[in-house]
Amino acid sequence: MTPRPLIIAVAAMLTIALGAGVYVWNMRRRALDEARLNYTSPVAPPVSGPTEQIALYVAYDDAGVLLPESASIPLPEDRQQRAEELLRALLNRYLGKSSPHPLPPGSEVRDVYLVDPGLAVVDLNADFANGHRSGVLVEELTVGSLVETLSANTPGITRVKFLVDGKERDTLAGHADLADVYDVANVGQMVNALQASQ
Amino acid sequence: MAAAPTFRRLVLPITMAAVVAAVFSLLRFSSAAEEKRLSVYSLVANYSLPVVERNGQDYTGLLEALEPLGAVSATTEGAHWRLRYNNQPAEFTAGASRARIRQNNFDLRANFLLENGRGLVPLSTLGPLMSRILGGPVTFHEAARRVFIGSVAIHFTAQVNKETPRGLVMNFSAPVNPMIATEPGKLRMVFNHEPVVEPGSPSLTFGDNVIPSASFSEDNGAAEITINGNAPLFASFSNGNRTITITPASPSAAPTATPASGAQASGAGASGQPQGRGSETYPSLAQYFAVVDASHGGDERGEALTDQLAEKDVTLALARALRQELQARGITTLLLRDGDATITPDQRASLTNEKHPAIYLCLHASSQGHGVRLYTALLPAGGDNTGPLVSWDTAQSAFLPLSRAAADGLALELRRRQVPVRVLLAPLRPLNNISTPAVTVEVAPSSAGVSDLNSATYQQLVAAGVAAGVLAVREKLEAAR
Numbered sequence: 001m002t003p004r005p006l007i008i009a010v011a012a013m014l015t016i017a018l019g020a021g022v023y024v025w026n027m028r029r030r031a032l033d034e035a036r037l038n039y040t041s042p043v044a045p046p047v048s049g050p051t052e053q054i055a056l057y058v059a060y061d062d063a064g065v066l067l068p069e070s071a072s073i074p075l076p077e078d079r080q081q082r083a084e085e086l087l088r089a090l091l092n093r094y095l096g097k098s099s100p101h102p103l104p105p106g107s108e109v110r111d112v113y114l115v116d117p118g119l120a121v122v123d124l125n126a127d128f129a130n131g132h133r134s135g136v137l138v139e140e141l142t143v144g145s146l147v148e149t150l151s152a153n154t155p156g157i158t159r160v161k162f163l164v165d166g167k168e169r170d171t172l173a174g175h176a177d178l179a180d181v182y183d184v185a186n187v188g189q190m191v192n193a194l195q196a197s198q
Numbered sequence: 199m200a201a202a203p204t205f206r207r208l209v210l211p212i213t214m215a216a217v218v219a220a221v222f223s224l225l226r227f228s229s230a231a232e233e234k235r236l237s238v239y240s241l242v243a244n245y246s247l248p249v250v251e252r253n254g255q256d257y258t259g260l261l262e263a264l265e266p267l268g269a270v271s272a273t274t275e276g277a278h279w280r281l282r283y284n285n286q287p288a289e290f291t292a293g294a295s296r297a298r299i300r301q302n303n304f305d306l307r308a309n310f311l312l313e314n315g316r317g318l319v320p321l322s323t324l325g326p327l328m329s330r331i332l333g334g335p336v337t338f339h340e341a342a343r344r345v346f347i348g349s350v351a352i353h354f355t356a357q358v359n360k361e362t363p364r365g366l367v368m369n370f371s372a373p374v375n376p377m378i379a380t381e382p383g384k385l386r387m388v389f390n391h392e393p394v395v396e397p398g399s400p401s402l403t404f405g406d407n408v409i410p411s412a413s414f415s416e417d418n419g420a421a422e423i424t425i426n427g428n429a430p431l432f433a434s435f436s437n438g439n440r441t442i443t444i445t446p447a448s449p450s451a452a453p454t455a456t457p458a459s460g461a462q463a464s465g466a467g468a469s470g471q472p473q474g475r476g477s478e479t480y481p482s483l484a485q486y487f488a489v490v491d492a493s494h495g496g497d498e499r500g501e502a503l504t505d506q507l508a509e510k511d512v513t514l515a516l517a518r519a520l521r522q523e524l525q526a527r528g529i530t531t532l533l534l535r536d537g538d539a540t541i542t543p544d545q546r547a548s549l550t551n552e553k554h555p556a557i558y559l560c561l562h563a564s565s566q567g568h569g570v571r572l573y574t575a576l577l578p579a580g581g582d583n584t585g586p587l588v589s590w591d592t593a594q595s596a597f598l599p600l601s602r603a604a605a606d607g608l609a610l611e612l613r614r615r616q617v618p619v620r621v622l623l624a625p626l627r628p629l630n631n632i633s634t635p636a637v638t639v640e641v642a643p644s645s646a647g648v649s650d651l652n653s654a655t656y657q658q659l660v661a662a663g664v665a666a667g668v669l670a671v672r673e674k675l676e677a678a679r
Contacts (some may be wrong), residue, residue: 084233134501135564180578190623197620
């Protein structure tokens, strides 16, 4: 007969081994999921819809200002999808040749959520933030450009919150605060100061 | 029937092996190995290199190790890798342990590796190998992966001063700028870039009740001095960063706990003098008119202004220059960071708010644009301040008009010195958490390029302009205080 304590010990150890195995398997699966999420495909073309005239607030590094530029892009009817397409059009401007404000390759707006009256949550991908140039002004230009473009073309947005890969992040690249919610009116003052101090 | 006892004998070891294997794989999967690195110290440059493991041995790139030291080039022909250092030839062969250096054979003790044109040499022979190539003495602390080329070692002495001011005075043979962190009963100084060496014995005892001992250790390309204390300890720099004085911090001088408290970093220094004159003689920190904050620090390097120059180092130099200029104008100044310490924005704001200065000046540096940019806070949405309670996120709100007036005053004085200035708003912490007039100064190069940022002349010009600006608005700030 096998002693009872030995059976209990063996059973306990088998349980631990099984548990550890399941835990490792879960960790590996989570890592693979994250890797898949981090995969950055090229910026998707805009969805079909009637072409509309919009204003992009484009950052110019040389002068350190934001300047409005008009563009015509097809926009869907859904308000949330429109917001996403607006920002994708802006990013295309920055990712193209002779960009006035280069962004890192692979930069993308993953989603825009209009979750609360007046609040837009912009979810950027990791490439956008991790590869962004560091500096107070250069980060401020990026944030200002996104907020102004979004609010100027989407009536009713008064506050903007940024996420990176769906998560909160302290700063864009060491300077511009991403932890707090941006007040659109205050960002407007920031943009005016950029223009006035040229 | 015989199978049952055999099974019983085997089941326990098999199960235990399974458990060990599972736990081992779990640990291996969940913990990333610390990146190995090698530090090289020379009269020309101090730098770090990555170390890679191949065939169970540590290797490093030879070309990268030599590049900062002189004219070096390498060519690959098949399995042969030919190196020229200051016109002296060396030849290595992939998969072979014998090399030719300065026309003589050299035994690498392990095979030379060639990976995508990159020549890797075993770390175990790096000391004699570099000595042979450079033609001079090289000391290699192999276990700690630290290479000393020539007589570059920085020595130090440590002595407890039992008179007032009481504290441990450490004198170094050259300026140092360690990363400082404190934890209960300990203050650690990590020297990532300086060739600090052991002072004869790794353990030092002082026979003092407050600071009884210290120890020296080196590992993974860095040296560390740990000071053991029976009270919270505080470090301050003087004598051009050749002297570090460790003092027991009085309750009022110790950094306050912050919402993001972790291992607390201390590094504040005032007036360029060692702090800690005994708890009864500590200056009242509320006396400081200006708090100067060198942004970034420690692990947080800020912008890489060049390959060698980090924003955190420029802001520290600027902060010290500004302190000097302010002091010269009779403005009492506290530096929030006077060493290579990691301090969170919350800690910076807490420390500043506790001191109640008349103005908070935060320094940044940037390779983009020209001149100086002055920023006041761009407040976030929400956090209305009603009643006696003030929102942490918009604590700056009531002080914004005065902050903007101060920024205008600074801009005027900088323009008088022909420095281009822009006055802007920025979403930059901890500006919005500061409950006193607050301005961020971002210094970009003048016309000479990024090298300006490291130029003492340019730093002095900017510091003098900012200090003159503070002096110009002093009465206004004092009145509001």
